[in-house]
Each structure stands twice: as C-alpha cells, then as structure tokens.
Amino acid sequence: MKYIDEFRDSTMAQQIAANIAFETNPQRNYHLMEFCGGHTHAISRYGIVDLLPGNVHMIHGPGCPVCVLPIGRVENAIQLAQTPGLILCSYGDMLRIPTANGMSLLKTKAQGADVRMVYSSADAVKIAQKNPQHQVVFFAIGFETTTPPTAVAIKQAQALGLSNFTVFCNHVLTPSAISHILQSPEVRQFGLVPLDGFIGPAHVSTLIGSRPY
Amino acid sequence: MCLAIPACVEQLIAENHAIVNLGGIRKEISLALVEDIVPGDYVIVHVGFALQKLDQLEAEHTLAMFAEMSALNKDI
Numbered sequence: 148m149k150y151i152d153e154f155r156d157s158t159m160a161q162q163i164a165a166n167i168a169f170e171t172n173p174q175r176n177y178h179l180m181e182f183c184g185g186h187t188h189a190i191s192r193y194g195i196v197d198l199l200p201g202n203v204h205m206i207h208g209p210g211c212p213v214c215v216l217p218i219g220r221v222e223n224a225i226q227l228a229q230t231p232g233l234i235l236c237s238y239g240d241m242l243r244i245p246t247a248n249g250m251s252l253l254k255t256k257a258q259g260a261d262v263r264m265v266y267s268s269a270d271a272v273k274i275a276q277k278n279p280q281h282q283v284v285f286f287a288i289g290f291e292t293t294t295p296p297t298a299v300a301i302k303q304a305q306a307l308g309l310s311n312f313t314v315f316c317n318h319v320l321t322p323s324a325i326s327h328i329l330q331s332p333e334v335r336q337f338g339l340v341p342l343d344g345f346i347g348p349a350h351v352s353t354l355i356g357s358r359p360y
Numbered sequence: 361m362c363l364a365i366p367a368c369v370e371q372l373i374a375e376n377h378a379i380v381n382l383g384g385i386r387k388e389i390s391l392a393l394v395e396d397i398v399p400g401d402y403v404i405v406h407v408g409f410a411l412q413k414l415d416q417l418e419a420e421h422t423l424a425m426f427a428e429m430s431a432l433n434k435d436i
Contacts, residue, residue, distance in 0.1 A: 148416050150366035150402055151383075153423055162430040185362050211362070238407070240362075267408025269390055289407075292364060296409045299392045350364040353404060353412040 164198040177203045180328075181346040182321065184211030206340070209324045210348055212289045212317075213240045220317050222246050224286045227315060228260040234278060236271035237286040239264045268293075268300035275304060275312035285314045291351045294318045321351045322359040364406040366414055369399050380405060 171177060181187055187207050190196060196205060209215050221244050228235040235252070242253045242264060256262035261281075265271050268285055275283035287297040297314060304312040325345060333339040347360065367380035367387075376391045380403065387405075391397050394410045403410035 148402070148419055149368075150414055150419055153419070154426075156426075159426060159430040163426065166429060166432050183362065267390075269408055289362075292362075292406050292411060295393050295411070296390075296407050299390065299409065303392075350404065350406065350411065353364075 160198070167203070168200040171200050171203060173200075173202065175202065176341070177343050178206055178341045179203065179344050179346060180206040180208045180342055182208040182210035182325070183348045184214065186210070186346055186348075206342070208345070209328060210290065210321065212293070212319060213244060215319065215324065216241075216244075216288055216317060218244075218246055220288075221252070222250075224315060225250055225252060225255050225260075227284050227286075228252060228255045228262050230282075232281055234261045234263060234274060234281050234283045235286060236263045236265045236274055236283060238266075238288065241286060241288060268296045269303065272300050272303050272307070272309070272312060275309050276307060279309075279311060281311060283312050285312070286317070287314045288317045290319055290321050290348070291354045295354065321348060321355070325360070364404045364411060366402050367405045369397055369401045369403060369410075371399055372397070378410070380410075 181190060190205055199205070221241065224235060224237065224241070225246065227233060237252060242256075242262070243251055245251050252262050263271075263274060265274070265285075268287065271283060271285040285297070285300060287293070289297075297316070297318065300312075301314060328334060328340075329342070331340075334342060347357075365382060367382045367389075369378050370381050370386065371379040372391075373379060373388070377388055378391050378397065379386055380389050382405070387408075389403075389405055390409045391403075392409065394403060394413055397403065397410065397413060402414040404412045404414065
C-alpha cells in the first residue's frame with residue numbers, strides 16, 4: 148500500500164461516474180461546493196466535470212487561505228518586510244499576491260527588503276537561530292492543517308530561548324468559512340448561490356475530525 | 361502550501377525528525393505532531409510536518425467502499 152496509485156483506478160472511476168449519472172434525477176440540478184483550492188485543482192486536472200452529468204454543478208469554495216486573506220494583511224506583511232533589519236519569512240504562495248497599489252512581497256524583496264521563502268515554519272525558526280541580530284517574523288497563514296506547525300515553531304523558539312522570533316498570525320478556520328457562506332444573504336435571502344452540499348477538506352479532518360461540521 | 365501528501369518514513373533522526381521518501385525524493389520532516397512512528401510507516405506530510413500516520417486498514421476500507429460504489433447498478 149503506497150496510498151497513491153491504489154486511489155487512481157480509472158476504470159473504477161468511470162464506473163462510479165456512470166453510477167452517479169444513473170442515480171441523479173434529470174429533472175433537477177445539483178450544486179455541490181468543493182471547499183478547497185486543492186479540490187478545484189484536482190477537478191480541473193483530472194477532468195471530473197466532464198465525468199459528471201450536466202446537471203451536477205461544482206461550485207468553487209472558499210478553501211484557499213491565500214485567496215480569502217484580506218488584502219490588508221498582505222499590506223501589513225509588506226510594511227513589516229520594509230522595516231530595516233527585519234527578516235520576513237513566508238510560504239511561497241503569498242509572495243506574488245498583489246495589493247491595491249500593485250505591490251507584492253516579491254517586489255518588496257526586489258526593492259531590497261529581506262523576504263525569505265520558507266517551506267516550513269521550522270525553517271523560519273532556523274533562520275531566527277542563525278540571525279540573532281535580526282528580528283525574524285513568520286507570516287503565518289492557512290487553515291487548520293498549517294496551524295499546528297506554527298504552534299510547534301512558537302514552542303520550539305521558546306525552548307531555544309529565541310527573543311528575535313515572532314509570528315504574524317493569520318490562521319483561519321474551515322467550519323467558520325462554511326457557516327459564513329451558509330449565513331450570507333446571497334444564499335439565505337436572495338438564493339443567488341444554490342447549494343445542495345459540500346465536499347469537505349479531508350486533511351483538515353485529520354486534525355479536527357468531523358464533529359465541527 | 362496546501363498539499364498534504366503521503367510519504368514513507370525511511371529513517372528516524374535526531375530532534376524527533378525523520379527522513380521521508382516522497383516518490384524518490386528524500387526530505388527531512390518533523391514528527392512533533394505524531395506519535396509512535398517507525399521506519400516503513402506512511403505519514404501525511406504538510407509544510408514539513410507529519411500530520412497523521414496512515415492506517416492501512418482504514419485505506420483498505422475506503423478502497424472497499426469505492427469498489428462498492430463502482431459495483432452498484434453494474435447492469436445498467
């Protein structure tokens with residue numbers, strides 16, 4: 148069991164698609180919101196829309212922490228990065244996000260700010276260890292899956308006695324995003340976004356389980 | 361950042377870290393968020409951390425459910 152190939156059986160997938168087409172009622176439409184940007188990517192990449200009957204519609208959800216982050220937070224991060232002597236560590240996803248005036252962390256770096264792309268929050272702690280004369284700020288974003296690694300980084304920095312490591316915390320929660328959509332006037336009052344169901348983020352449930360839903 | 365991928369633990373190293381193999385690429389990750397990992401286990405890796413140990417029985421159960429969904433209405 149390698150947990151990848153076993154889940155990529157095209158014959159079985161086509162049979163499941165045929166069964167979905169058989170089970171759906173041609174008299175009605177189905178609107179399903181996939182929560183994650185990762186889902187949206189997989190749906191496009193593997194042509195899932197073409198496998199589904201025409202009356203089953205996939206709606207892109209809010210589950211991309213980069214997309215749902217208020218742009219003001221990117222502006223805050225740019226201001227931090229422009230502070231002399233400060234090192235701003237960020238996941239690569241955030242670097243190209245443009246602000247209203249066309250700035251980005253990547254452009255800020257090009258102008259001389261010390262912006263470092265990290266793969267992991269642990270890398271930001273290592274940078275703080277190596278640069279005791281600089282304040283190191285980790286631009287923490289993400290849903291439930293990225294939050295525990297940020298917490299580990301904070302504990303690790305504390306255990307190492309680092310006084311130059313801080314976190315700019317922008318973590319968000321999945322169930323709140325879903326209930327925000329369900330409570331919105333577009334869904335409740337105006338019926339502009341018909342929804343019959345959600346496809347939830349499985350890796351979030353490895354952390355929070357299914358009860359919060 | 362959002363990708364969480366299954367990887368095989370090859371070797372346990374100092375500070376509760378491990379070397380994992382991701383389809384031939386070897387990478388050091390942290391085991392701070394999981395317990396009782398031994399070489400040969402599969403873990404879900406996300407931003408350099410193992411988030412969960414994969415359970416072979418659970419995976420087989422999911423695959424069995426896929427097979428069941430695939431077999432429904434086979435006569436159509």
